Amino acid sequence: MQFTIEVNNKSIKAEKGETILSALNRNGIIIPTLCRMQEFTPTGACRMCVVEVEGRDRLVTACSALVEEWMKIQTHSPRVIRARKTIVELLLSNHPDDCLYCDRNLDCELQKLSDQMQVRERRIHGSKIKPRRDQSSPSIVRELSKCILCGRCIRVCEEVVTATSIDFINRGRATHVGPAMDRDFNFSSCIHCGQCVLVCPTGALHEKHYLSEVQEQLSKNDVTRVIQYSPLVPYALAEELGVKYHRDFDRLLNAALRKAGFEKVFLSGAGTDILITELTDEVLSVKRAKTNKPLIISACPAWVKYCEQFFPDILPMLSTLKTPQQITGAIIKSVVPAGGDKSRVYTVSVTPCTAMKFEARRDSMTRKGISDIDTVLTVRELARLIILYGIDITNIDPEPADEPMSLRSSSALLAETAGGMTEAVLRSILNRAGGKENDKQAIKKLRAGSPFREATLAIGGIDYSVAIVDGLKGVEKLMQMLGSGASYDLIEVMACPGGCVNGGGMVPAGSREAVRQRSRFVFQSDEQEAVRGPEHSASVAELNDKVFKQCEELSDKKLFHTHFAKRDVLL
């Protein structure tokens, strides 16, 4: 039902049941918000969005109050503006004011609000929060003095990630955000997914930076500098740098990375292709053995840690295959060292993920103390590296990546969306069975929907049933289904809703629609690219037919497997 309300002495249309904020936004009025997150129930905690409603003594929070037919609203009266400005000034009163040295300088919501409210002097002096920097996690840094207690990270961790690793601790002025027993992150149930980083309005939560380490290595002459990047990275980088993405952008990135000082540039997508091939083999061999044992994909490192903590019982169902990043890393450290000295090769991996920083440090990811991947960067860090080295990516010549991992199939890109890896495996099974294009359309129905999706598809006369968990919220349903005896051939779990397209190392998407937009790009590329399956990729053929046969370490493919164990953390 629609009705009219009066806003700033003009009539506007509002829908019954919507919030004041949504009615205002639809009618071209912008109201500043801070604690609000799209697609979450509003809390009205920060009070940035207050408006004046005639007949009400107190200001009303537009994000949480519903419109009513009689309402006469003032959105920018002197009283409202003064209230909003005071809120920002109070938030700033105990803030460290070290914007110039802050991770989020020029990209900070508090900074923006302060500018919008025209705060030009420090009017309110509060005692500063004692600086405390939690560097214990390999993925995420917590800087408590920069926290404004908006609570967004807490809600994401509880309601989206369901790990519930952080909460408000203490009360009043002593309130801060942290894990159980006020420990540091390394003891907590944090799964390093980085969803909290994406929603933090200030620099209180950010990924751990490894750029200075990379710079140091790039200046060394006695090491071979190698970099690999995930299939989604070029698209995400274009978004981060604010330049238009086009089909040649991947090859421009190769050139840019060489200009930055990397001698070899490889595609992690080639590793994804190997993973898809191996997974397909596993699914088919389990199917032939008729054991009905479900195989759970372990390509999402955040999910793996989640599983080790919360569901150690199902660990035997996890595929022992490593993540694409680590498979690529294992190949690099086996093939690249000319004289066999692995310590003289420095490998960097760029991913849309913060959990990969943790993944690279798991114990089975090293050989004789030397990591397969030395450093993991997020897309945001890569953008900083490119800017630091003054590379104009729009004004260089494209270059191919290096052999033997210079190409990837579009399946590898598809695997960056939730359900994509499953779709890729099913497609591979279909290809091997000599299936037709029509059948591929049926597989697409796995692409969108609820956090838990399942389907049964007949390929070559055999039924394959698969389940996809799109965001950890769907795990509960998965466990119910498994508990009630449901049987699946393949289960995929992606910790971040939407998959890697919404990863903790990406540009914050801000809304589900923005995540869907990225997925649409992936699906579109998948339609357009020439090589769609790993079985048609020249790099996979080269690796399988030549590289793995020639290299002793890789010949039995044992390096592509790892192990998992129950993890003892405070749950």
Add this chain to the structure above:
Amino acid sequence: MKKIEDILGHYRAGSHESLIPILQDIQAEEGYLSENAIVQIGRFLEMSTTKIYGLATFYDRFRFIPCGKVHLRICDGTTCFINGSEAVINAIRENLGIEPGQTTRDGKFSYELTSCMGGCNEGPVINVGDNYHNHVKPEDIPELITKLKVLADLK
């Protein structure tokens, strides 16, 4: 361990509304909320330890480290403050070398600040066990602590 299980036995598993009564019972029994206790409550109520700790720290009355053998409660109310409780608190802090809520390394002493205990005409007031010390002055503290140390050694 056994004690915590006994306490939990009085409540229904999974009932989040029992959290505060459980915390109170365990603190009454053990004197504080240990990490182990919080983990056990979490399993029993199917709640994240993060949430339990977050809630428990909201309330001043919950402790997360054991009390000392002798536990002092110093009035931080308005009248005692006017009568000079701040100097008394500073003297205790200096003498014991710990902050309110902490426990000395030897486990003998701990102290906390409390709101009014009803002895406004006798302030500043310090409560130790069943005894109340009235009109306490900062210079009384060393002697008081020495006396209490004897008590702590006996315990």
